[in-house]
Amino acid sequence: MSNIRTIKKYPNRRLYDTSTSSYITLSGVKELILEYTAFKIIHSKSGDDLTRSTILQIVAEEESNFPVFSSELLMELIRNYGDSAQPLLSRFLEYSLQQFVQKQGQLKNPMSSYCGKNYSLSIRELTEKNLETWEQSTFETQD
Secondary structure: OOOOEEEEEOOOOOEEEOOOOEEEOHHHHHHHHHOOOOEEEEEOOOOOEOHHHHHHHHHHHHHHHOOOOOHHHHHHHHHHOOOOOHHHHHHHHHHHHHHHHHHHHHHHHHHHHHHOOOHHHHHHHHHHHHHHHHHHHHHHHHO
């Protein structure tokens, strides 16, 4: 038995999750990604794998709301398509992102236990307190 959820994409562009026997939206697919649920999206008639193109749709939606990639970066990516170094660039980006996620996880774990679940808010509060303390000490020394 396969642990990979199968989602079928129909010609009307609707997505059908075969494991829950219900339709799913792109937001639902995003939730699967965030939950680390393994899935594949296939065309209902041809069986073609549409997973990557669907994920790219989600990235495009996210980029329109909360951009991660600058226009310059996206243009450089396009310029590297078809280049002999394209496979190297792909491996480099994957490795870099893996390292980023790993380092972020190392920071989150101790900060979560220290600051609670919303550690980014706590970091901001801590930074603001440190800045206030620094400003107070700076003004006190100038007097």
